Amino acid sequence: DTGVSQNPRHKITKRGQNVTFRCDPISEHNRLYWYRQTLGQGPEFLTYFQNEAQLEKSRLLSDRFSAERPKGSFSTLEIQRTEQGDSAMYLCASSPSRGGSYEQYFGPGTRLTVT
C-alpha cells in the first residue's frame, strides 16, 4: 500500500446525472477526508470520517452530496443530480488517528466535468 488512491481519475457527466467516486485510504489510517478544489483556489473541506463515523460535514455539502465509509475502510462520495457548478477536482485524504498531527496524505483526485 503506497498511498491514497482514488477512482476514477476523470469523470465527464451530463447535468442531472448521478456520479460516485471512490477513495481508498492508506490502510492503517483511521481518518478520512474529502475536499473539493476549483481552478485557482485551495482545496475546500467537505467532510471527515473517523473510522466509519462521519463526524463533520461542511455547509458546502448540499443535500445532493452524500459520503459513506462502510467498515471504516474505503469511502464513496456520491453527487446526485449533478450541476455545472459541481465541476471540480474532488480530493480524498487520510491521516492516522493521533493527536497533534496536521499531516494528511492526499490522493491524486477525481476531476469531475459536468456538461
Added chain:
Amino acid sequence: LAKTTQPISMDSYEGQEVNITCSHNNIATNDYITWYQQFPSQGPRFIIQGYKTKVTNEVASLFIPADRKSSTLSLPRVSLSDTAVYYCLVGDSWGKLQFGAGTQVVVTP
C-alpha cells in the same frame, strides 16, 4: 481556525533560496503551523509543521518567531521541480485543513 495571509506569487531562479512568509495574527495557543505543496493535477503534499522556533527537515525549514504571528517557509537551493503552489495553514490538532489560495512559486533556469 486562524486566517492566513501569504503572497500570491513568487519568482526565483534555480539554485536560489526561496522564503515565503505567512501572516497569522490571530493564531491560537493550541494552533500548529503547517505547509503543504501542490503540483498541477495532484493532491497537496505535506512539507513541514511547527509550533515555535525553527523546524528543519530534508525538504525545507520553517522559522517561527516568538510571537507566532507569522512564519517563514524556506526552500534551499530550489530547482525547476520546486515550481508549485505552497499553502500555509494554521489550526489545532484534530486535522481539518483550511486552505487559502496559496503562493505560486515559479522557478526558472
